[in-house]
Amino acid sequence: MQAILSSGMLFTGAIIFLLLLLTISMFRILREYERGVIFFLGRFEKVKGPGLIIVIPMIQQMVRVDLRTVVMDVPSQDVISRDNVSVRVNAVIYFRVIDPQKAIINVENFLQATSQLAQTTLRSVLGQHELDEMLANRDVLNVDIQEILDSRTDGWGIKVSNVEIKHVDLNETMIRAIARQAEAERTRRAKVIHASGEMEASDKLVEAAAKLAEEPNAILLRYLQTLTEIASEKNSTILFPMPIELLANLMPNKTKKAEDKTKHDNNG
Structure with a gap:
């Protein structure tokens, strides 16, 4: 019992x-x-x-x-740009679940699905642009990728808030080519600036020559000023060109006598 x-x-x-x-x-x-x-x-x-x-x-x-924001690193992807340059690009995306029902029912694993979709979208979008656009217009490319991902993951109850391209890796040959291109561009700009300076200087010289031609004694003052500047440098020998017109201004009496003698001989 x-x-x-x-x-x-x-x-x-x-x-x-x-x-x-x-x-x-x-x-x-x-x-x-x-x-x-x-x-x-x-x-x-x-x-x-x-x-x-x-x-x-x-x-x-x-x-x-x-429901918190997920920060997902997109692995490096081999991308061929529109101008046939091979680069490796990686990015990071920020997204969160806004509809838990769709995130569980409509897709088996929303994290893996979003990662794979981000990789394929990154390759397809960057492949439509040239290398210079990838390097200079990252903000525009980030917005394009974000909008595409956001629209495609809407059926999974996911909101992609931001996409950032982190690195665009180039091989050594392409880096040297870009360096040569940048050097050539800077040389071109230097030549254009030098030519513009020469043109402006020639215009100013023409204006100065016109001003000096109005008063003959002005050129004499310029020569005297130049002599003063040269003398201040303490040079032992000074070679200075002296035009005939200036000599005529410096010796007006001798010139006048020569002209009177020439007239006298002609009259005689």
Whole structure:
């Protein structure tokens, strides 16, 4: 009799223990950034959370979904640009789940699916642009990739908020070619600037010559100023050109006598 009672008590205790475990397992706590997708006998029922929720064991199942922004690194991709340059490009994307129901039901693994889609989109978009555009217009390319990813992941309940291209790696040959191109461009700019300076200087010289031609003594003042500047350098020998017109201005009496003698000889 005692054996039967003891076995009955053990059985009752086991039942109570199992019921206690089932009762405890019914209660789930979801954090503020978590949601629970509830399935009732395999069918979608609702999205619960955050806080304390009740899930009936063996009848209901719950799948946790994190709503925080996910930072995903896109591995380096081999891209051939529109001008047939081979580069390796990697990027980072920022996205989050905005519809837990679609993220669980419409796609098997939304993280892996988003990663693969980002890799293929990165190659296809960058392949439509030239190398110079990849290097100079990253902001425009980031926006294009973000818009494409956002539209394609909308059916998965995912919002792509930002895409950033991190590195565009070139081989050594292409780096040297770009360096030569930059050097040639700078040489071209230097020649254009020098030519523009020569043109402006020639215009100013023409204006100065016109001003000096108005007053003959002005050129004499310029020569004297130049002599003063040369003398200040303490040179032992100075070679200075002296035009005939200047000599005529310096010796007006001799010139006048020569002209009078010439007239006299002609009259004689």
